[in-house]
Amino acid sequence: MDERLAELGPHIVTPYPGPRTRVLVERLRRVEGSGMRTAAAEYPLVAWESARGALVYDPDGNRYLDLYAGFAAATLGHAHPRVTAAIQAQAERLTHVSSAYPTPTRAALMETLLSLAPTGLTRGLFAITGGQGNDLALRLARRATGRDEFIAFRGGYFGRDAGVLGLNGKAAFRRGLRVAPGAHFFPYPYPYRCPFGNRHEDPAECGREALAYLEHALRDPASGIGEVAAIVVEPVQGNAGVVVPPPSFLPGLRRLCDELGILLILDEIQSGFGRTGCLWACEHWGVAPDLMTVGKGLGGGLAVSAVLGREGPMGALEPGQHTSTFLTNALTHAAALAGLEVMVEEKLWQRSRELGAFLLSGLAARLAGHPHVGEVRGLGLFVAVEMVTDRDTRRPAPERAREVLSRARDAGLILGLSGQFSHVVKLAPPLIIGRKQLEIALELLGEVFHA
Secondary structure: OOHHHHOOOOEOOOOOOOHHHHHHHHHHHHHOOOOOHHHOOOOOOOOOOEEEEOEEEOOOOOEEEEOOHHHHOOOOOEOOHHHHHHHHHHHOOOOOOOOOOOOHHHHHHHHHHHHHOOOOOOEEEEEOOHHHHHHHHHHHHHHHHOOOEEEEEOOOOOOOOOOOHHHOOOHHHHOOOOOOOOEEEEOOOOHHHOOOOOOOOOHHHHHHHHHHHHHHHHHOOOOOOOOEEEEEEOOOEOOOOOEOOOOOHHHHHHHHHHHHOOEEEEEOOOOOOOOOOOOOHHHHHOOOOOEEEEOHHHHOOOOOEEEEEOHHHHOOOOOOOOOOOOOOOHHHHHHHHHHHHHHHHOOHHHHHHHHHHHHHHHHHHHHOOOOOEEEEEEOOOOEEEEEEOOOOOOOEOHHHHHHHHHHHHHHOEEOEEEOOOOOEEEEOOOOOOOHHHHHHHHHHHHHHHHO
């Protein structure tokens, strides 16, 4: 590999964890509470000192190739020059402003978001984190419909805020915490692990059965379900392991909502902004929601989210019922606006589609026949490798997934861990990652999985 090409990929000079990383982690363990991952008994993830593009540098001089984009948030990569310049320029004019005061940047950002939104979404409200955005969507749905109950799905993830904890499918996220009542969980059509039996060879049948089961319950007056305000769903389940539903599922949910007078809330926080090869994941199935939450990739690395929606539910709150000191931060809005401009100018969703196909096919070829790889799947640059103890029983293998992440880290690759049993290796690289960088990653991943 020539020197210039080598600079695009990882470079490990100090075995992990290096001495400076150890010191940093111990400093944090002395001062932070137990809720952070750094408090875990096993050694934590890579320590970050700086990052640029798709490369991350740790305190010990190691360089990593980031195939997880800071938990799928760094859509434009790290320290994108346009975003950095926008932050610097904004910092010289205005940094903090309460949500009570209007600013030009706030207006421009919301106008731009709505110009890109699915059909019918004409108004929006800002939030800070994805969880707060989802909490706001639930409040809007309750006020708009006068109902208190929601349909959620197994494996779904909507953040750690108190208002949405009860919608998370994974019990570990809410263990020992009191959650708001009113969520009814239904099977999400997960073709590789279809809850209605093994439909791996026919994902469409799994989707039809999931819809039929839900529809029967919603129409059954003795089902135990009360008055439903909304169905809340991720178009592609992210934390469950990049679970892509069969083609009929989202259109079927839209039909059910229309027939029963229920709102459809789509969480595009992980799947939006080009991640799946379309600007919004729901575009793959031609579905427009009543409310849509966005975040992660919106802020160019800074914390901002939003709810976009139709006139009716977006007008449900009274003036002043949604306000917070840091709700409309000028710096984050400037960063988000610059990031959206780059996204549109460079049509990064098309790049995601093309590079995602390259990554998916490359992984599938390298892992074909691997005894512990159950499935390689994905949509755009949203890709997962499901680890199993064996391909016949498909029993989840979380220990093998953790081994892959550990070996990948030692090779200089940053990956994610997801899945209902923490058994899925997840890839969500920045959309600006180079093809040569993906080629380097694929070669290393082949070695990592087969080690």
